[in-house]
Amino acid sequence: xxxxxxxxxxxxxxxxxxxxxxxxxxxxxxxxxxxxxxxxxxxxxxxxxxxxxxxxxxxxxxxxxxxxxxxxxxxxxxxxxxxxxxxxxxxxxxxxxxxxxxxxxxxxxxxxxxxxxxxxxxxxxxxxxxxxxxxxxxxxxxxxxxxxxxxxxxxxxxxxxxxxxxxxxxxxxxxxxxxxxxxxxxxxxxxxxxxxxxxxxxxxxxxxxxxxxxxxxxxxxxxxxxxxxxxxxxxxxxxxxxxxxxxxxxxxxxxxxxxxxxxxxxxxxxxxxxxxxxxxxxxxxxxxxxxxxxxxxxxx
Amino acid sequence: xxxxxxxxxxxxxxxxxxxxxxxxxxxxxxxxxxxxxxxxxxxxxxxxxxxxxxxxxxxxxxxxxxxxxxxxxxxxxxxxxxxxxxxxxxxxxxxxxxxxxx
Ligand SMILES: Cc1cc2nc3c(=O)[nH]c(=O)nc-3n(C[C@H](O)[C@H](O)[C@H](O)COP(=O)(O)OP(=O)(O)OC[C@H]3O[C@@H](n4cnc5c(N)ncnc54)[C@H](O)[C@@H]3O)c2cc1C
Numbered sequence: 001x002x003x004x005x006x007x008x009x010x011x012x013x014x015x016x017x018x019x020x021x022x023x024x025x026x027x028x029x030x031x032x033x034x035x036x037x038x039x040x041x042x043x044x045x046x047x048x049x050x051x052x053x054x055x056x057x058x059x060x061x062x063x064x065x066x067x068x069x070x071x072x073x074x075x076x077x078x079x080x081x082x083x084x085x086x087x088x089x090x091x092x093x094x095x096x097x098x099x100x101x102x103x104x105x106x107x108x109x110x111x112x113x114x115x116x117x118x119x120x121x122x123x124x125x126x127x128x129x130x131x132x133x134x135x136x137x138x139x140x141x142x143x144x145x146x147x148x149x150x151x152x153x154x155x156x157x158x159x160x161x162x163x164x165x166x167x168x169x170x171x172x173x174x175x176x177x178x179x180x181x182x183x184x185x186x187x188x189x190x191x192x193x194x195x196x197x198x199x200x201x202x203x204x205x206x207x208x209x210x211x212x213x214x215x216x217x218x219x220x221x222x223x224x225x226x227x228x229x230x231x232x233x234x235x236x237x238x239x240x241x242x243x244x245x246x247x248x249x250x251x252x253x254x255x256x257x258x259x260x261x262x263x264x265x266x267x268x269x270x271x272x273x274x275x276x277x278x279x280x281x282x283x284x285x286x287x288x289x290x291x292x293x294x295x296x297x298x299x300x
Numbered sequence: 301x302x303x304x305x306x307x308x309x310x311x312x313x314x315x316x317x318x319x320x321x322x323x324x325x326x327x328x329x330x331x332x333x334x335x336x337x338x339x340x341x342x343x344x345x346x347x348x349x350x351x352x353x354x355x356x357x358x359x360x361x362x363x364x365x366x367x368x369x370x371x372x373x374x375x376x377x378x379x380x381x382x383x384x385x386x387x388x389x390x391x392x393x394x395x396x397x398x399x400x401x402x
Contacts, residue, residue: 033393034340040332040391057332076393124372124389133331137371207369227371 002028004294005091005100007079008237010037011280012270013106014063014072015287016294021070023295028098029067030091032078036060037108038271039280041133048280059280079107082244084263101265102294105245105253106287107237108271109278114146114230118202122228126208131155131229140164143227144211146199150177152231157181159229160188167223169194169213194223202228236272248274259290265297301345303338303353308361314354316382323401325355326365326375333391334374340394341376344401351401376400
């Protein structure tokens with residue numbers, strides 16, 4: 001039996017692995033995709049202390065190497081269930097079952113979809129969830145951004161420098177994001193605000209050609225765009241574990257700063273936990289706390 | 301085998317005229333997920349026979365990205381007899397490519 005199983009090899013999970021190994025506990029990290037988590041999508045991190053500038057890829061690589069050198073074991077399997085039998089927890093993957101004394105769920109979050117027909121089919125053919133990743137493909141083209149928070153506003157500003165035209169589609173007439181960014185966008189001649197509207201249809205042949213938006217009065221308008229950037233938030237990856245942790249209305253794992261859940265021996269760390277600031281520094285902080293709590297739990 | 305770097309100039313001879321299927325990784329140096337994906341493709345290129353593995357940098361060869369309508373990378377396209385047979389977008393686990401290659 002492993003001492004601690006960590007689900008998710010993002011910044012939170014890999015930091016937890018470092019802390020748990022330094023406390024001499026055996027560690028198995030289960031990862032569904034590849035180590036690093038969301039952060040591998042950005043070429044520029046400029047707000048993590050000590051590193052004035054580092055790419056997400058390098059960040060992921062460094063943390064992975066550190067955890068690995070300390071003796072953490074990594075397996076690339078998706079955790080689909082946790083069974084709690086008191087002192088033993090069983091983590092189930094499609095191929096195997098693993099037993100541990102304690103489990104840390106560090107599964108982060110994934111992009112929220114719009115939920116319009118053909119959205120999945122058009123990912124990589126015009127539909128994107130990451131402006132900094134895919135913006136370069138829309139040089140001098142028309143694009144639309146959907147959303148009302150800071151991510152949507154910043155995406156629109158980023159794209160305004162690249163694309164010929166940027167429509168910013170928002171279902172209300174006021175943004176949740178910062179006023180300063182809204183003001184900057186208003187200065188841009190190639191940015192058009194499309195208020196009180198939602199995307200109702202994607203028109204595509206092989207690639208996205210236009211999107212249909214419908215406003216509150218029911219008026220339909222077609223925007224000729226080859227790119228649609230969806231920035232309507234992220235959803236935590238906690239659904240598989242709802243039997244052992246409590247989720248809030250938005251699906252985040254309910255746990256205080258100590259990262260403890262309602263099940264003794266099961267901890268949560270990172271972006272999937274209820275919190276106000278979801279950043280690397282808060283994710284790694286959670287990793288440290290959850291591992292320390294898990295070690296304490298095992299030793300007691 | 302390993303993943304072979306190709307260009308717009310060599311695309312036809314390496315991919316379109318190949319008599320075995322070719323898996324082409326469209327990537328860029330600034331793309332983190334592309335870097336995460338490469339070791340998987342390198343592994344598969346050693347494990348799989350009867351398939352050629354190639355990679356093309358879309359910044360240096362934008363014509364090919366245009367030609368295949370690529371708007372997000374990593375984008376991996378499987379070519380059979382010079383035609384697109386399947387396409388995978390984004391970072392995906394090894395099994396996904398195993399399945400794609402049959
Ligand atoms: C484009 C972009 C740019 C960003 N830039 C910055 C920045 O500059 N500075 C900053 O501080 N923050 C930035 N962030 C936010 C930062 O990336 C996140 O706060 C951080 O990655 C959260 O870490 P995490 O470990 O909690 O979750 P994640 O990074 O989401 O990692 C979770 C991991 O768990 C895995 N997983 C999920 N479910 C399962 C399962 N069932 N079984 C096994 N594995 C599973 C996932 O595949 C993933 O690898 C950025 C985010 C994005 C998307």
